[in-house]
Amino acid sequence: MNGAAEFFTTDTAAFLAGALGRTLWMTLLGCTLGFLLGGVLALVRRTRQPLLAPARLLAGLYVETFRRLPFLVILILVLFSVQAVAPGLSLLGIATIAVTLAATAYLAEIIRAGLDAVPRPQVEGAEVLGLSALDRLRFVVLPQAWGVILPPAAAFMVMFVKDTALASHLGVVELAFAGKILVNKGFSPTLGFGAVLVLYALVSWPLGRAAAHLEKKLVAPRHR
Amino acid sequence: MIRLLALLWLLLAAPLLARDLAEIRASGTLKVGVNPNFPPMSSYGPGGVLQGFDVAVAQELGRRLGVKVELVPTEAASRVPFLVSGRIDLSLGALTITPERRALIDFSVPLHSESMGVITTDRVSAARWQELDRPGITLVNMRGNQSVSVLEELLPRPRRLLVDGNADTIRAIAQGRADALVENVDFFIGFTKNYPDVRWRVLPDPIFTAWCGVGLAKGNEPLRAAVDTALIAMHQDGTVNRLWQAAYGAAMTVPVGAEQLQRAASSGAGGYRFDWQPVLAALPYLAGGALISLQIALVAFAAGSIIGLAAALARLHGPSWAARTAGFYVGAITNTPALVQIFLLYYALPEVGIMLPGIVAVMLGLTLNAGGYLADILRAGIQSVRPSEMEAADVLGLSRLDKLRHVMLPHIVATVYRPLANFFIVLVLGSSMAALFGVEELTGRAINISTANLRTIETFAVTGLIYIALTLIASALLALAGRQLFRVRA
Structure with missing residues (x-):
């Protein structure tokens, strides 16, 4: 078994830094795409057009489905579905798609709650004033909904940093898998997984604090 | 900025080490990994020469691809890493086609069952x-x-x-x-x-029945196509069965049929055809797994609630050392992944002589994890009781028990019921992690089945539906209980 002296080397540090990079990459890209797609789903679900009823149903079905699937199951399904159509895509790419699919569903729900927080009479008033749907969204709904959406969306993203650990099952060398590789190399599990835990905490804790700060800044004044 | 992007690219781009078909043909040698201690697959015979079924298959493949074969002794555990690093071009050695391995390497059509x-x-x-x-x-x-x-x-x-x-x-x-x-x-x-x-x-x-194929590094398409073509020909002209008979002295119990060759070929290139029969036949087995998933979630929720309540009370009303300890516990748990926490319990505790079975490590890990999150939820609930209302209760002369029952609990339940119900669903979904520690709950059983039937998409689509049904039923029951017992809309 390798000792602590061999562990704290530049090689190990570079290896862990690369893994941390992949963890953050999956989270950042997946959640950003998920935010955009989730926004589209939330807007589709708000429409009133009778013609768009099937789209509303599909959007609702998507959100309900993907919030009730374990992330591990989503990862496996994406891996095997994507492999059939694009065998060349990297595992990191596949994991990022899985993060996007899951994040879309959760963020769609968060965004919908934010949009619903804007009192309906205001929207109807804007409609009477002759504002187009886009203008109602831009000038009436979004300015007010923003403060309700952003804090839980940020909190969700911080949470997902940890959930990406399951991508280790696909073989993506992110932080959790990096820990496993180090342990398989002969380092003590306490050291290998302990170091990985500390790295997760070092990322998650300040981000969590920032999200909480955002929430205080944006939400608290209303309830005072 | 460009430098940063370049650095990011370097970190993300997987090094391409495996040799492609052109390089192998140019070198004239195909490096094939075989297990040296696996008779009659392959073992050292007289004069230290490797012999057996795998050795004969390797030689035959080399002949058909027009290259010499270099046999590389490869232990079972090194097969996948050696393929990935390009130390070997092909791996034999009864390499079962599994989803876990498919994530890391590619497989040819099945060689044997x-x-x-x-x-x-x-x-x-x-x-x-x-x-x-x-x-x-x-x-x-x-x-x-x-x-x-x-x-x-x-x-x-x-x-x-x-x-x-x-x-x-x-x-x-x-x-x-x-x-x-x-x-x-x-x-x-x-x-x-x-x-x-x-x-x-x-x-x-x-x-x-599970199927074993020839392993190759991922994305090495021309080589895989060449190996597949050679293997399909070897199946069709009876070479595989002849070599098997020679090594084992008996025919293969379940021979590789046209269906397996077809399946594997079609799953590679676009034309995937669904076949739901294998997974539907296994529905009772999956349902049994769902019960185990539910058990794991229930245990973690119940035990986690006790820990969570203790931690919440310690943070709010405990002495400063207890408040600090509870605060550290909650911070440590909620800022790190449950998966790595369970890794630590499962792999690191044996270092101090505590060997936990997979299911115990998972239940313990999820319990400790739930304790951290539930502490936050319960703390918010306790804090929802306004001091002014407690003062009013004091003025009315309510006993401590009455204050708890009539003033505090209604507030706390109204605040925490919905987050608690949501968290229970999170735990049901989270229990799928147990599969990674050999527990045969719903996801674990789905992995078992798909390893054998190679119908991974169908198997996991059905598994997903079971999770959806399970959580919908749980949500409905929790909402009903909330309305009936606590008059809470959940």
């Missing part, structure tokens, strides 16, 4: 393996073998005799100490030749 079946004698009157499920039967198996736990599910009634080596299993049956062996028939049947006086028989209908 690995079928779990029953070896018994004419002393036992059973025509199918299901008929062995009765108390008078003794099944022999090898200690620590994976099939032992599978058997407890499929054939719970017979007595068990555990022995230490491959040859011991067949000896136990020959000596009458056991009636049957349920294992990979091909790997064990050879030992029956040591007891020619016993009338051996293999029951038809294997319990399940």
Whole structure:
């Protein structure tokens, strides 16, 4: 078994830094795409057009489905579905798609709650004033909904940093898998997984604090 | 900025180490990994020369691809890493086609089967393996073998005799100490030749069949196509069966049929055809797994609530050392992944002499994890009670118990019920992590099935539907309970 002296080397540090990079990459890209797609789903679900009823149903079905699937199951399904159509895509790419699919569903729900927080009479008033749907969204709904959406969306993203650990099952060398590789190399599990835990905490804790700060800044004044 | 992007690119781009077909042809040598300690697949024969089924297959593949073969002795655990690093071009050695491995490497069409079946004698009157499920039967198996736990599910009634080596299993049956062996028939049947006086028989209908293929590095398409073409030809002209017969002295129990060659070929390139039959047949097995998932979630929720309540009270009303400890616990738990927490319990505790079985490590890990999140939820609930209302209760002269029942609890329940119900759903979904520690709950069983039937998309689509049904039922029951018992809208 390798000792602590061999562990704290530049090689190990570079290896862990690369893994941390992949963890953050999956989270950042997946959640950003998920935010955009989730926004589209939330807007589709708000429409009133009778013609768009099937789209509303599909959007609702998507959100309900993907919030009730374990992330591990989503990862496996994406891996095997994507492999059939694009065998060349990297595992990191596949994991990022899985993060996007899951994040879309959760963020769609968060965004919908934010949009619903804007009192309906205001929207109807804007409609009477002759504002187009886009203008109602831009000038009436979004300015007010923003403060309700952003804090839980940020909190969700911080949470997902940890959930990406399951991508280790696909073989993506992110932080959790990096820990496993180090342990398989002969380092003590306490050291290998302990170091990985500390790295997760070092990322998650300040981000969590920032999200909480955002929430205080944006939400608290209303309830005072 | 560009530098940063370049650095990011370097970190993300996987190094391409495996050799492609053109490089292999140019070098004139194909490097094939075989297990040196796996007779009759491959082992060192007279003069230290490797021989066996895998060796013969490797030579034949080399001949058909027009290159020389260099055999590389490769232990079971190194097969995948050696492929990934390009130390070997192909891996043999009964490499079972599994989802876990498919994530890391590619497979050719199946080379041979690995079928779990029953070896018994004419002393036992059973025509199918299901008929062995009765108390008078003794099944022999090898200690620590994976099939032992599978058997407890499929054939719970017979007595068990555990022995230490491959040859011991067949000896136990020959000596009458056991009636049957349920294992990979091909790997064990050879030992029956040591007891020619016993009338051996293999029951038809294997319990399940997995397929072994030739492993290749991921994305090495031209090489895979060349190997597939050669293998399909070797199956069709009878070469594979001839080599198998020569090594094993018997035919393959479940031969590789046109269907397997078709399936594997079609799953590679776009034209995927769905086949739901295998997974639908396994629905009861999956449903049993769902119950275990639910159990894991319930245990973690119940035990986690107690820990969470203690931590919440310590942070709000405890002495400063207790508040600090609880705060550290909650911070440590909620800022790190549950998966890595369980890794630590499962892999690191044995260092201090505590060996937890997979399911215990998962339940303990999820409990500790739930404790951290539930502490936050419960703390918010306790804080929702306004001091002014407590003062009013004081003025009214309510007893401590009445204050708790009529003033505090209604507030707390109203605040925490919905987050608690949501968290229970999170735990049901989170229990799927147990599969990564060998627990056979819903996801674990789905992995088991798809390993054998190669119908991963269908299997996991059905598994996903079971999770959806499970959480919908749980949500509905929780909402109902909330309305009926606590008058809370959840």
